[in-house]
Amino acid sequence: MRDGTPSSKGHGTPPGGDFGQELRRLRARAGLSQEALAHAAGVSVRALADMERGRTRGPQRRTVGALAEALGLDDGEAAGLEGAAALGRPRPRPAIGPAGPGPLALPRDIGDFTARGPALARLLDLARSTAGDRPVVSVVAGQPGLGKTAFAVHAAHRLAPHFPDGRFALDLHGMDPEPVTPRDALARLLGALGVPDATLPAGTDDRAGLWRSLAGERRLLLLLDNAADEAQVAPLLPGAGPSLTLVTSRNALAGLESVHRTDLALLRREEAVELLSRIIGPDRVRAEAQAARDLADLCGHLPLAVRIAGQRLLSRPHERLAKLVARLAAEGRRLDGLQAGSLGVRATFALSYRQLPPESRTLLRRAALAAGADFSPETGALLAGLSYDEAVARAEELTDAGLLQSDAAAERYRFHDLLRLYAAEQADAEDGPEVRDAALDRTADWMLRRATAAALHFDVDHERTGPEADPDPDTAPTGRDEARAWLEAERAQWLAALRRAHETGRHRQVLDAAEAMHWFSDLNQHWEQWVEIFQRSADAARALGSRREEAVHLNYLAWAYNLCVHDPRAALTSADAALTAARDCGDGLQEGWALGYGAGALSRLGRTAEAQERLRGAVRCLAAQESPQGRLAELTALNSLGTLLRQTGRAAEALDIHRRSERICLAGVPGRTEEVIALYHAVARQQIGNDLAALGRWQEAEAPLRQALDAFEAAQMPAWASQARLDLGQALGAVGHPEARETLVAARAALGALRSPLQAEADAALAALDQATADT
Structure with missing residues (x-):
């Protein structure tokens, strides 16, 4: 088990993996003609003949299953036949390839597009003139309602044959309160060119440089729709190469230099x-x-x-x-x-x-109050005061009327920018502030209750929440997978709900939601929003006058600054404030946590001696606590102290401390579940493996690191698992293990997806391994 899933062993494949040859052999053994087997399996004779002749090398799994059943194969033979078919199926290319259809494909052209002949002709001339390293940019600007997007999409389809290397369309949401940032836009463009998320540079400038480098080698057509301003667009423009970029905007974008302009006028x-x-x-x-x-x-x-x-x-x-x-x-x-x-x-x-039924009008104007780029029927129903089914029916009606756009894959809807503004104005005019505020409060309350219940699915130190904790038990997410999917899809909405609850003084609800998110936050450590969430919860605790809860949530905030946004100075400030609050209320547990989080910040700031002093203080403080929570906090402090000692060259002392941590885990902690203790034990095992590696005992390091990785993956904790995989890859590389490179590559990909600074360490480990291999 290398990556958290059991390693599978095949049941045998035919010699050479030739599916057609094996199928002919099995048919002959069964004494069946092609016609008889085709009839029994429900496939055409021609399809069967193509398979046997090798024209079809990788038929679909259900087709292979039907053939296996018709041939009377046992489980092993059926698996062998499926294995041969799988070898013939096309596999995705992992490397960067030519741009093709994908998430940034051009929208559907409008069949009844009318007029704009001269403007289209000028763009066609521009397309023909693109050559060498002189990319062409044309800005399509003008007042709302002129059909800028429709024109640009139609022009892009007309010009597509001139750009064989890719045609991309990206909506920049310039009319949103928070338009797409250049950094995020570059991530999507680079992804469309095949750049894996794990290899994306962190900074906007670096992403822009990579985009210009890759785009300069291709003949691309790029449609940037709904641009907000010049600063948003400029980093997205190719710097060289035979590309053509169409930019639409309500604004003139006069600050863009060396661009052609397509100024659309009213129709005649x-x-x-x-x-x-x-x-x-x-x-x-x-x-x-x-x-x-x-x-x-x-x-x-x-x-x-x-x-x-x-x-x-x-x-x-x-x-x-x-x-x-x-x-x-x-x-x-x-x-x-x-x-x-x-x-x-x-x-x-x-x-x-005004042609819409009353319920549809209500949904249209109230949905404009939703947070985020799109909204679910749940959100629309809550805002409009409708049932879920009625909201879906009305949203579909609005979609048919062209007033909403439906998502291609999920049951979600979005507004055109200008229509959202119009609908929000109608909410002001027709509903008034009292009705509007009531709709927002109702939605915020429901969203926070569901988010709280969903997040508790991940709290391994909490008794499993029952469906009654959810505002609508019949539709409540069941299990971690559904809960996580809901929390991620509705992130903008429940975060807006948390903000509203905070701003309207519902401090207890803010605290309960943030507390429920504590363990879930570990699974999504790369979300920068945790800083805001725990800042608001700390403020809520302060408003309630609860110094103990203030200390708790200031500690959470220090964690978020340390690990989510990598800001150790802010983390130290939060940890110090938590330490003061904890001492004011005499809470030794939170005092120990605050010392530990402060030590983590000091270590990241290079203040190692101070960090070590705080960690020793944390261990002393927490060892005096008799509660189960105190034991768990002590384990964390011990593991952190040992890690710091190892990093300062004292690996033998670190190993002793981590062995002590392991002994506590093995003895158990009364009142804590085995699941919780298993996670702490996994952390100890990971650190023991690293200590052994630091002492040059590489062979001994492998087993504890594998055990830690398996535990983190079983608990669905990707941030922890990715670091454990990196540690394992480095240990394997030191002994020349054949799995070393594969393990490091997987670690780098996972760390990149999480935007972890440890990705640089993975890069260095891979480079060192490759150099060692080359030297050998």
Whole structure:
């Protein structure tokens, strides 16, 4: 067991792994013709013949299973046949490859796209002129509703044949309160080029440099949609190579140098009528030609307004155009808005909004209050005061009306930027502050209760939470996998709920939620949000006047600063504040923790002697505690002290301390579960392995390190497991073990995914191993 899963051994494969040859042999043994076997297995004779001739080398697992059953194979033979098929199936390439379809693929083109001929022609000329190391950038800017995104997507599809190395589209969410950062945008672009997450540089500048290096070698078409400003876009632009970048933005982005500009204007009247004709059909337009021209005028020739009007008519095939014209004419203020910049967008959205049933209108405007880039039906239901099923039905209705966009894979929905602003305004106008605040409080309360119950699934020192702790037991996540999936998908929402609870004075709820997250935070140590969460919980404890809880959560905050954002100075400040609070209330347990967290910060700051002094103080303080919690804290302090001693060249003394820690684990801690003690024992075993390695006893180090790795993986603690895997890889490398490189590569990938500084140590270990291999 190397990576937490049992090593599997095959049941045997045919000589050479040739699936077709083995299938022919088995069919002949069974005395079946191709026709008879094809009929029995439910496949076509042609498909069977292609398999036997080697044209199909890796049929799907269910096909192999059907063949095995029809041939009457036993389990071993069936497994052998499946093994041969698996060898013929294509495997993903781990290395960086040419860009292809993926998460940044171009959105679907609009079949009824109209006009913009001259602008498209200019872009086509630009595409033809891209060569050498002169990348072309074209900015598509203009007022809301001009169809900038629709134009850019249509142009990208037209230009795609000129860019065989990749066509990528990335929404920068420039209208969101927090637009996509250049750092995150570069991560997605590099991922689209095949760069693994584990190898992504940490800094924005380094990511930009890598992106420019890779993009400069390819003929790429890049669509950057909804840009916020020049600072967001500039790091994403290729610096060399024959690429073309299209940037859409509400802003002019005048600060971007050496770019071409595509300034879209309003449609001409005939173009607006043509767009309407393509949406609802030419027959209806010809039948009411003047009404069609009047409708185009009432929409202000704004493409989005014309499109919304056309969709409204398309959903009512028997409604006359003149009826809609009359309705628009009766709402003069709306028409004025259509001709006045951003008011045009507001009025255009109102055209569709007011056609919706009351429940759908409520969902649309209340969902605009949700946090994050998208929202789930759960969130929509809570905000709108609907049942889950009703929220799903209304969200689907809004999606069909073009007012929401549904996620391609998950049951989640998102707004267009401008529509979200419009819907939020409607919430202000129609609901008022009392109703809006009540909806936000209701949602925050539910979200925090569910987040608390879900997080307790990971608290190995807590009796398993029952479904009754969840606000809706029937839909509550069951088990760690479902709980983790929910907590990750709804992270923005429950974090916003925590903020609202804190801001509205619900301090006990903030504390309970943060306390429940304590163990879950270990599993997602790379989340920077833990600093904010535990800062708010410490503030809540202070507001409640609970010095003990303040000490607890200041200690959690010190942990977050130390391990999540790698800020030892802030960690030391928090640990010192926790130490003061703990001594004020006479809590020796939290005093010991505070000394330990402060020592960790001091060690990271290079103040080793001070760190060692604090750790010895922590051990003395915690040894005097008689509670089970005190024993566990003592184990942590002992392990940390031993580690620090080893790092300062005192490995033999460190080994004695870690052996002492192991003896405590083996004796057990009354009142603590075996699961909890097993984790502490695993930490001790990991440190014993490292001590033995530091003493040059490499062969002895392997066993305890493997045991630690297995324990961390069984507990689903990736941050701990990745470090244990790194330690194991280094020990294996020292003795020339054949698994050394594989183990180090896996460790580096895991550490990179967690954005751990230890990734550099893994890189160095791999480089040293490769050099040693080369020398040998």
